[in-house]
Amino acid sequence: MITTTIRDDASEIVYYNYPQIPLYVKQDYLSDYVGMSSISHWHDDLEFIVILQGKMIYSVNGNDYLLKEGQGIFINSRQFHYGRADHGVDCVFLCIRVPLALLDTTSHIRKTYILPLLNSENYAFCILDALNPSHTRMMEYLNKIQMLCQAQEPTFELTLESYILYIWKELYDDFVKPAAKTEAGTTDSTSSSTSTASIAT
DSSP: OBOOOBOTTSBBOOOOSOTTSSOEEEEEEGGGBGGGBOOOBBOSSEEEEEEEEEEEEEEETTEEEEEETTOEEEEOTTOOEEEEOBTTBOEEEEEEEEOGGGTOOOHHHIIIIIHHHHTOTTOSEEEEOTTSHHHHHHHHHHHHHHHHHHHOOTTHHHHHHHHHHHHHHHHHHHHHSTTHHHHEEOSSGGGSOOSSSBOOO
């Protein structure tokens, strides 16, 4: 069974499963978790979830969202989150955790493209939906990351980093668009998007 190891402050102790590069990439089943549920936690790492089969209720900062097959979610750094089964239905999902160090290339990149999104109170999460071309591209690259990690061909680490930067570029573009406020989640449940995922009741 899979368990989430947390500290006294509810932060998760994150383990990376690829020694060549600090990254967590794994396909999981909710049925592998005790009670088919994780527990609410946070971490500095960015997290991406892609629903491969079934559905999952995903909670971010106390608000619940129903994610279905073909959807995903990005969770920004230091946000409380966890996933659980919807009425006992199992879910197969891809989970990728990315340490911020993989994005932090230069001071200009950090100040211009990383910190504005990272520190925004209006971008706690972003639900990824196949009907959005940008979101589709991000989920395609997330699946490519899993395939790269499985194959581990020469120079795969460099390709991984390029994919991660591309995904962040898509997130940043979404963030700076005026319409991003209706696509991205906030810590205020009244302004969170409901257009790409049902709010679980």
